[in-house]
Amino acid sequence: MKSSHKILTPLAAFCALSVAGPASGSSHSDAPLIKQDPQANLTDVYAFMGTRYDNPAAQVLNVIVSVRPFSDPGDGVIYERFADDALYTINLTDPTTGKVTYSFDFEFSPITDVKNENTILSYGRGTGVGPITTIGDANQNFTQTYDLTVSEVRPPGKSGKLRENFVAKALPVSPPNVGKRTTPAYNDANGKAVSGATTIANLDSLTKQAISPVSDGIVAWAGPREDGFYADTPGIFDFLDPRIINNNGNSADGLGQDGGGQDGFKGFNVLSFGVQIPVALLKPAAFDNPFIPGVQQGVGVYASVSRHATTTRRTGAPPNSRGGWVQVNRLGNPLFNEVLVALKDKDRYNATDPKDDEQYRKYAENPEVAFLINAVLFADPEGDGPLAITGRTDLASVFLPDVVRVDTTTGPVLLPGQAGFNRLSFIGGDAGGWPNGRRPGDDVVDIALTAVASGPAYTTITVVGDNVAANDQLYNQVFPYLGTPHAGSAVNQRTKP
Template structure:
């Protein structure tokens, strides 16, 4: 196999370019308008399919599954919905849908059929309908009368056999949801509200539902003319400052292993929405990150969201003959690995042999976790690729850099084509917690500039680019940036001249 070699400077900037191809499906985004405001974008199943992109309350964004670092006899599953929540997005802010079923599926024997299903259903409560306010004063507790709009949820545990329900048990009822972080005046102690929203379950586990910082981290500015058209937009977490709605579950690992006699579980989430006839229709599905995003083509994305893992053989050709490596080869001349890509089948569909592949596995898109592997004392962001077998693709921890891992695997890392590709975003902007539910607190609505980035951050991006430009003409790039800066100065002078003229006419 050919080994891909890069200079240090070449890796620093080209890794951002290649990840741009990953996030955009290789689209050279000619004609895309620039914007400093938060906008529609794609991430790990953030608005990944045409139909669900218009239904954010029902849109799964990410799923995480890992052995709990502080309670290694338990497994934690985190599933997120409602992407790109602007923290100051009032007056209604962000709620789970009351006409939906939010499900977490667990396959304990590798046959691509759920054996356990945890189901969340939500109910809205409004104290005073005669005001537009989400809260009428500072909220210091979940039962504070100043919290005008609240939600509660029930959890049901369904046991299944051959895709048929054999029993249903309600394990939690009328549990309060942690509200959106409206702002510092409205929510003076968001951490306290988070703590109150954690519910202990009868089996010794715990549950949480509420708003959280989006834990996924990556640079998505490929849509702005391929990272600004001159690589001036690289290495910044595009999801910084955005929140999501989170459901988290912690359960004893023995309970979800069932009696399968082996420790590997498969995990995925789905959303069902009530339809016009009163029944339920599956509208979203997510297990492994990036599969529906960049592996499944546009024509099949909505079908994938409505399907079950049992039928994933229908999508196998998109994994064994992926589009992305061909796009990368066409754009960046990095030779695509030979097909069929059975290495990708093991990562995304079956689990890796002797790591997280269950016996007699049926290929299916599910996040596979070996619950017998203890948590790492010092987790490495590249997980298994860096010798940390407790990380992705063995489950997924909040700190795992799935963009860099997936990109390196797609470009043949497991086939001997060593590379160091990535997007130059290596960690989340917020620190994760050290205990359940582990996700970071949501960004406050008071921090109105957090999602956009401050002026100093934007200017810093240009400086960073000059220092870490590709192994090409750095002088030309610096000159281009200097010209852009001069243009900004000229525009500023022009605006000042225009305002002075208008003042002279008595307009201002």
């Protein structure tokens, strides 16, 4: 382990691991109850400063949220859709207390809204037969839409919504990538999804058509995307399969930095929704980080999904959902519930709010993952190896409250494919990534493992990873940023290069 150390000053190390800025989270399989409800299961939250899709001079906060982990692109005949009985919410908060200041609620239409009920097809054979070239055209049978409600929440000490700023109705959702014959705009002549757009002009038309400017300069979007999270999660949870940290004899780069890992998310899609929010609409608050000189100004971000309190299943009729909304999942920083919170509290975490997160402090300050690495990697059954397993106030300062803090005074951040972007964020000399936020492409697993291995003193940085250093799909560099969804007809895409 000593041979894999990289040395940084304590201040540089803390900046690498504790600063606030653009943000995200990642949690594909975090708790028992939500595992049984995939359409409500949040996977990632991205939040970072950028520019409006059609005006490079207008700075915005980008927030993109993904749900429905391990979505198989070829899962016809219905294909994936957003649940019509769930409330998907992007929450802006006070960056220090976690109290909500604004909410962006997405409610989606049911699959009964079809042009042709007398067909087995859901995304083809509407009133015409042929490829879908425009969202909602005659050939598209089911066209999902959503209503977006933006609400300002009462200040601390008050309860309930202050007011609804506006409601935008029947906004379009991009269709799934069925394949080159049904949704050709997504794919090349060989049927492979084309991604990596650097300008809005060369973004595919089915994605671009769902970009919806609404009120107050806010822009919304929803549809399927390629799963932008990458990690050898299967190997990590198999008691650290040796392929995870194998160095191929090159220890100078750190543990698990030489390739050879297997991306457990390769070939899968997700469902995503997001907004671009003008900086002028944000209400930034001061927040302090003891390891960064000065005081930052910004907001916190997390996502939540809620379902109605009661659902009645009826013979010969659709289920009937009613009653108030009950939160069933939430997500802020990457990996908190999934990797730090104990099994007994995982479901409770999903039902509570960031403003009450002090009850989970013990999990950040006493990370079991450090114990497990000591026990498995260093063959110490007592877990008393070189990684500190108690007193981890450094981790608590990053994860609590579990909102990602975005410094809204910074300019647009670097994105994957742009010169200067580094997947390891500060550790790689790039100030724009997690935990100074997370953009698509930030290697949050490597950054998190490095934090666990190096703290709480950070006098020496031990770079630890999972030997997966890149996503299997190119990210787009324009809103909604995540990659074009894999095609349903592209067989064996999870095993082919």
